[in-house]
Amino acid sequence: MTLDAVLARIDADLPHALDRLMALMRIPSISTDPAHAADCAAAADWLAEDLRAIGFDAHPRPTPGHPMVMGHGGTAGPRLLFYGHYDVQPVDPLELWHRDPFDPAIEDTPRGRVIRGRGSSDDKGQLMTFVEACRAWKAVHGTLPARITMFFEGEEESGSPSLVPFLKENAADLDADIALICDTGLFAEGTPGIVTMLRGLLGEEITITGPAKDLHSGMYGGAAMNPIRVLARIIAALHDENGRVTVPGFYDGVPDLPEEVARQWQGLGFDAAGFLGEVGLSAPAGEKDRTPLEMIWSRPTCEVNGISGGYTGAGFKTVLPSKASAKISFRLVGQQDPLKIRESFRAMVRGMLPPDCSVDFHGHGASPAAQMAIGDPAFEKARTALSEEWPNPAAFIGCGGSIPVAGYFKDILGLDSMLIGFGKDDDAIHSPNEKYDVDSFHKGIRSWARILAALAA
Amino acid sequence: MTLDAVLARIDADLPHALDRLMALMRIPSISTDPAHAADCAAAADWLAEDLRAIGFDAHPRPTPGHPMVMGHGGTAGPRLLFYGHYDVQPVDPLELWHRDPFDPAIEDTPRGRVIRGRGSSDDKGQLMTFVEACRAWKAVHGTLPARITMFFEGEEESGSPSLVPFLKENAADLDADIALICDTGLFAEGTPGIVTMLRGLLGEEITITGPAKDLHSGMYGGAAMNPIRVLARIIAALHDENGRVTVPGFYDGVPDLPEEVARQWQGLGFDAAGFLGEVGLSAPAGEKDRTPLEMIWSRPTCEVNGISGGYTGAGFKTVLPSKASAKISFRLVGQQDPLKIRESFRAMVRGMLPPDCSVDFHGHGASPAAQMAIGDPAFEKARTALSEEWPNPAAFIGCGGSIPVAGYFKDILGLDSMLIGFGKDDDAIHSPNEKYDVDSFHKGIRSWARILAALAA
Missing domain, CATH: 3.30.70.360 (Alpha-Beta Plaits)
Known part of the structure; x- marks a missing residue:
């Protein structure tokens, strides 16, 4: 079986995949701080070299700010544009970190093994889930299941000042059937989501x-x-x-929340008390006539x-x-x-x-906010593929965060985006002691292999 | 003439007095910052040694925080307790200083020569006016005109945590007829003041x-x-x-402002527009039914x-x-x-x-706030002496700042305080580029010589 061999390869190669991720995390690519400009360039170089090692024609591409990385691979199948960002948040207050944020390590915790360090979850670890899925596929089959354009940004955490002009100038190079973005989280423990509404x-x-x-x-x-x-x-x-x-x-x-969506969200069984309790809170602090899920997704x-x-x-x-x-x-x-x-x-x-x-x-x-056109059959294929990897079926969900690139892909390239990610609420992105579960990383790689197989079928 | 010889000596010795002040200013005695504890101790040592050089029995005195300096000199005449503080404010934002705050220099400015650097006005320069007056008197007469207790604090800028217990434990050593405090400003250019109301x-x-x-x-x-x-x-x-x-x-x-005081303040001709205009403002921002002078002195x-x-x-x-x-x-x-x-x-x-x-x-x-008992004849003697040194007669004035030591001297030692100082509104105390006019320093020393002569007469 084509997919099974790839999944087995992913399982066997996990220790090396973790080593590669930690090598990337050691580069302190803080995009908001001009003192780290050379580090951003180094991270772009590292990624381009890694992509070339698995057969992509990949290079850093200069911008007035930090470089983009673009790479093309594969010769047949659907055309997919994959997006992630290699820049990371600042690390202050540094004294609250339990270890050097740029000296990552695998740690055993009561909730399982985690990759600790800045960028583990946002977004180096997530970005590498897709790269590793491609690497495993290439190793098993000698080729890729789709025509894939890799596109990595280095200014996501600083407002993406170069993104719009770059998309306009390179629209032909970035053309695809659909975009895949890995910068979001699971809906809940064991339940993946495909984000279809973004603030x-x-x-x-x-x-x-x-x-x-x-x-x-x-x-x-x-x-x-x-x-x-x-x-x-x-x-x-x-x-x-x-x-x-x-x-x-x-x-x-x-907009008012459509009745149908409101019903679906009620059915999700969102644990508002647990969501707030996780960070020491008990009372939702937003608009008094809205539910906590509305506060973070649709308001x-x-x-x-x-x-x-x-x-x-x-x-x-x-x-x-x-x-x-x-x-x-x-x-x-x-x-x-x-x-x-x-x-x-x-x-x-x-x-x-x-x-x-x-x-x-x-x-x-x-x-602006973005709403995906979930009528495209790719959405249903991806949902089915994700549901096979995880304990619970995947859901179409909203997202409180802002992933402006999805709106730009729609407006400038005419592409819908599937936002699929494996972060967790307790990953402490943008905070001290950021982590990414080893399980998120491992099952994330496997998820992308399944989605690639489904889209190529 | 006794006094004239002292004043002449002060004039002749001014260059050396400036050198001594700048030596003291080079010690970065920031009391709020624990990293500067050794610098505070060094400033206390410097002062004790300088006092011993002019015949005082002077030593640093330990406290749970930064040391006090106490010294006794003189064998006859009224008993005077002189207070100043050797600690200084922090210097941030450092990038707004035009020179190293702890590398002082004499600068020529359009408004005259100034001593530039942290502590020049608050309070090392002011403190040294009294020390230099004593030095000149000693040099001319071989003795002092009064029995003087020098008392310098190193925690004024950090809330004086050690002051009250120290006053209680050393009340006998600090006993005097009246206290002199040099940590305030002129009322206006050419017009000295004796502060009788402190917030x-x-x-x-x-x-x-x-x-x-x-x-x-x-x-x-x-x-x-x-x-x-x-x-x-x-x-x-x-x-x-x-x-x-x-x-x-x-x-x-x-309290309501007494009619008599309100009338006297109106007669001072306070230039509210100039006071605010100096710092780029035009509208008084306090209570709408009060005058600017009330806002900064009595409210x-x-x-x-x-x-x-x-x-x-x-x-x-x-x-x-x-x-x-x-x-x-x-x-x-x-x-x-x-x-x-x-x-x-x-x-x-x-x-x-x-x-x-x-x-x-x-x-x-x-x-708490403090109100001095200006019935003591020393107040009128000092006002007359000051009026002889400066172009305009001295005034009894209020002060917006807080000099808690005056309240403690009253409560713990039973002493009234005469608060006399030579700072100016544009000295930028607590701000970048603090300065003290050379003229404030020079006429300040001469003022204290005149006051000492008047009180000893």
Whole structure:
């Protein structure tokens, strides 16, 4: 049996696949930090070389930012575009890591074996599940079951500034029948999902300036405007008492959840108490008239991701600071227009400024939500293939995170995307001590082998 | 003439006095930062040695924190206790300094010659004005005009944790007729002041914890409580629309300004537009029914001195943070009780916490306001002496800053304090590029020589 030999090869080669993943994880490819530009380039080189080793015509491709990696392989079968990203999140606060984030290791934990380190789950480990499935197929059959374009980005964690122009300039090279994206999670332990609804993302950084320089609060306190107070008032005003976002026009284009989808989601038996309890919480904090699953999958949100101003070191300093700033992100759904919301948000902030204060805005990405056309038979083939690998049948699900590339693939390349991934809620992506279950990695590779076989059949 | 010879000596010795001050400024005695503990000890040693060089019996005196310096000199005349502090503020943000903050230099500026560097004005330069006056007197007369106890603290910028127990344990050694404190400013260019009203200070650091760890805002955003939002709501609620502080009971014990004082302050011709314009502001930001001079001298305030939470580095990170914290200070007047206000503030914060959030409090000092008994003839003698040195007559003034030691001298040692200093509003104390005018230093030394002569007469 064609597929069985490939699966057996995957099982036998797992130790080497883990070694390869950890070699890639040792490269600290933090895309948001200019000090790590050379590391991003090194990760792109590593991937291109690895793809060439399994027969792809693969190379790093320069951009104004970090390089893309593109590689073509296979001579017959459906045309598949596979996407992952090799850049990783920053690692602060470093003191909360139990080991060097870029010195990965396999650890035994009460919940099973995990690969510990930055990028294990987001997204180096996920990306390599597909690469390893291709490697095993090539080793067994000497060829690939499809015409595959590998496409790896190095700026996903920093708003993908080069992605849209690159897609436009290289549309012919990237043409395919369907896209596969591996940057999402399982629906639940033992239950894989294919994401068919993705929230969009709007990132805004605002800096409020009051006095021209830091002042002594004893000398000026009471008389001079404090930009932290101004910023706090703005942030406090972004939600009303019912948890709704107050930016004017924010809910324009937010669809009601279709009855049918609502019913299906109720049938999923989502464990809201467990989801929150995992991170020490008990009460859903979003809109009061929505379920937790709606809050994270189908409703738009506004979050403050960071805030700073004044003296934040040890001890106390009675400074009245000149500046205070915050990083604020909006998750978008349906037809919400990120650029309209950006303008409305900025107008709202300007309208709340007292005399003597000014504001600077810095935008960090603006992508709309995406809804996949699940009528394509590839979706049902992939769902069946996944269901054969995992204990429970696969589900079509929503996703709270934003994978802007899926929207760009649709708009620029005309491609639908199947978003399939094997991360877990407790992977601590974007947090200290990120991990990826060895089981996610292993069954993820096997899942892709099954999906490739199903799509090629 | 006794005094004239001393003043001439001061003028002649100014270059050496500046060298000595800069030697002291080269020691980075940042008291809030444990990494600088040895530097604080070195500054104390330097001062004790310098005092011994002019005949004081002076030594560093250990405390649980940084050492005090105490020295006794003189055999006849009034008993004076002189106080200054040798510790300095942290220097961040370092990139805004035009030179190494601990490599001081004399610079020519459009407004005259200045001593540039951390501690030049707050408080090493001010402290040394008194030491240099004593040095000149000793050089001319071979003795001092009074029985002087020098008392230098090394924890003023970190809430003076060791001060009260030290005063209690060493009350006999510190006994005097009156205290002199040099840690304040001129009232205006050419117009010295003796501060007779001081605001108290209450420092509070609060940390809000929501989720047990940092989360991915795509995965949890909307459902999990964000501690930055909670903190922003608390800070926004600390003032009402009219700029009044909302902590329950906050204004208990705040006196009305006496008619007579209000009239005197109106007569000072305070340039509110210039005071604010100096730092790029135009509108007083405090209580709407108060004058700017009341805001900074006689009214209590609440300021946020620092805030932090989530990702604050370059770029963007869609984290939903576990914790957010702020440093908040209250300036107190009249009979406001710092401990009662602390409890009321903490109860207010606890009352605003949503489910799943907790708060930790860390107190940083709690000192009441102080009002000097200006009936003591020493005050009038000092005012006359100051008026002879400066272009304009000296004034009895208020002070927005908090000099808790004056309250402790009164409560523990039974001493009134004369707070006389030569700093200027543009000295940038607690800010980058701190400076002290060479003229402030020079005329400051001469001022103390005149005051010593007047008090000894």
